[in-house]
Amino acid sequence: MKKQQNILIIGAGLCGSLLALRLGQRGYNVSLYEMRPDIRTANISAGRSINLALSDRGIKAMKLAGIEDKVRELCIPMNGRMLHDIEGKMVMAPYSGREHEYINSISRGLLNGLLLNEAEKHDNVKIHFNKKCKSVDFENTTALFKDYKSNTEFVEDADVIIATDGAGSALRKSYYLGKKFLFSFSQEWLSHGYKELSFLPTENGGFKTYKNALHIWGRDSFMLIALPNLDGSFTVTLFLSYEDGEYNFGNLTTEEKVIEFFQKYFKDALELMPNLIEDFFTNPTSPLGTVKCSPWHYKGNTLLMGDAAHAIVPFYGQGMNASFEDVTVFDKVLDEGHEDWETIFKTYEKHRKRDTDAIADLAIDNFHEMKGHVNNAIFREKRNLEMALEKNFPDNYSSKYSLVTFNEDISYHEAMLKGRAQDKAILNMLADKELDLNDDLKTNLEKVKAATQEILDEDRVAKDFKH
Template sequence: MNVTNKKVRSFGDDLGEVKQNVLVIGAGLCGSLLALRLGQRGYNVSVYEMRPDLRKVEISAGRSINLALSDRGFKAMRLAGIEDKVKALCIPMNGRMLHDMEGNTILAPYSGREHEYINSISRGQLNALLLDEAEKHENVKIHFNKKCKSVDFEKTTVSFEDYKTKDEFIEDADIIIATDGAGSAMRQSYFLGKKFLFSFSQDWLTHGYKELSILPAENGGYKTYKNALHIWGRDSFMLIALPNMDGSFTVTLFLSYEEGEYNFNNLTSQEKVVEFFQKYFKDALQLMPNLAEDFFTNPTAPLGTVKCSPWHYKGNTLLMGDAAHAIVPFYGQGMNASFEDVVEFDKVLDAGHQDWESVFKAYEKNRKKDTDAIADLAIDNFHEMKGHVNNVIFREKRNLEMSLEKQFPKDYSSKYSLVTFNEDIGYREAMLRGRAQDKAILNMLTDKELDLNDDLKTNLEKVKTATEEILDDDRVAKNFKH
């Protein structure tokens, strides 16, 4: 199929020739994929990025070095025709490797279906690939070192500053799409402009995070098991590690700023940091002789959720990716959700709308319920990762679910699987069904209404019946709430 021109023409025809120049703010993961896809569709795309070109300069590409790529992300890669190139950059992670205080480990699989796993990928490598692919289209131009200062959403213009020359200049376009991340300058213009009713929230966790590392072994291999997401969950804080291609792991510590015996505010000396790791992450510490140095070199950063609405102003401007919905990283879905934005936007472009305002409206109406849901799910998963993975009933639930997925691969998917491996179900539906299943199983286990020694078919039916009852009761109550 020739994706390049097929839909563009009909869409272009409908809108006439006037609305063909698209200005994209930000060439991160979302912006570069969007530019690629709009380039494939035939638009004139100008992308402005505040950082230098990460393919030419050694810079930190953003807030985390590696990320988890899963099925929603791959769906977007398929749409852009680059799935195979992306797969070559991936390290499969089949489950969570849980490390206890003594250094004992258990591998808890993400799914009972073998083909369902997540992947560790380098943010920088993936971004570079997307930029390369986008620039293959002569109708796509990417400008680096251009910082967006503000957006005039009524005039559809953007004011930029050139980082090198310090010159300020203004660009206009037929439409502007801001994919400039959690601290979006265009979103700030919406908020401060007070020209329309802009609903907005920023919510910070009391925990921050710091990136550390496990370096490769001397022979270039991995110092611990490669194909897992390692978790040291300690109830009120946790450490995780994801593998990199070069044999290293990127390690992230999630810890309160000010609560508890050890926190970011009081870990002020190398001795105290080592003492903390010796007490809680003994086995990790052995792999991290570079810990103390990393700890005081690398920044501590906050963890926030951003929601807002409307994403668009008339038919002029649109927020997408983290700029519209920044989430905490605990479901490994931030990048996947932003990539899925592009898939959903592409779908709306196929739907034959007559003007950009109705394109933007239809996109937000369909999409926002799902990005709201993944934001909430990501916060739930913080608690699951740091604490519940160690809880007996929670583990019984996961074991039962793994058995159900293995034995009845077509009849059962856990919440994790619905969110992560079922790209044709929206996040909201995955959340509602997944939460109802969790509630059903946890309650039946607590009340001893579920016997794990019963045959699996019996337990599958019990879980399904209880889940449907919960969904049904919620539906009745909800009808009277909205």
């Protein structure tokens, strides 16, 4: 296929910027359109920048684009979950028994800016800000934009259009409303919403609590988390039901009630948040949703990628990583040298869809794990055993969390099947006292492996009759 083809990308967020960079590197003519102003020059106050957890799947994509070193400079390693109990006691629960396996807190704004800078270095990549896509004519491969500066509308055409415009994608909306083909689609909302808060840096720019961890205050039906930023601040997020329970977003309407709630459940965090009330009543409460759909493409004309195709809840720290992995997988399909875009898009979706469905489901499971199970005795026994297995048999055992987060060459779907079977095996053996944690570790490894394999085999026999 000719490289001089014109590719229009809608949305210059993390996925769109990386895609523009990579397609630019491959020699395509890329036009990247973004509804917001340029994130590199827009006024974003320090300490309020949202951060994300970058892990091995995302880093693999950074390597592909040759920018791993620059990205590493923006990262703060988080080696585990720092669990805060209701008394204020802290326990560090590592993410892995292998020391080199950790996740990284990174600023969305700084990373996005870096990707835009790198993309712009290519003469064949043009970036346009303040231009919002309103709809896509997927039969004629044109997109309708509104220019927020001139307040006018215009139409752009291209050889292919790729929409990386997030959970509210204009292309996906056009697929849905167009009714030109059978478009499967789902949006599922959690009963919980979230609100961002913050710990500001100390007066001399230091961190008010332990820097290299993802802090969790899990309270069964709600939770608070905190991730560190380079400037010494932490971005803190409260996940809470909209309507249910004694305290919820619906009834936290006065300063007194908010303080009372934090005093009761997050006492040690409250001490670090003199700015709580201002944050709480200034920042919006936002919903948490999962979007799945299929097909992602229309013929060889248009394609959905990133959150536009598969928005997920944030509890596995994999939303950005999954979107970056989309680019890795798409790049690999381009390497296969298919004749036309329709085959490329079809092949890409066929490889990828099962994996993005898997991480969507895993992310919902992890919500329950984070807010509740980390405090549960049998869950902690499982994690302790897994940490010991990973440490002592580094080449022979990976927990579900490790499979998802640190094993970028295993697909999400495979990680889900194997990880869930392992969890089921260990939890059942612990519940039935078939595992003795004082036993020889090697014996326990073999028991876990055998029970996991039996679960996988039995599921396979049953599943063969479902599909």
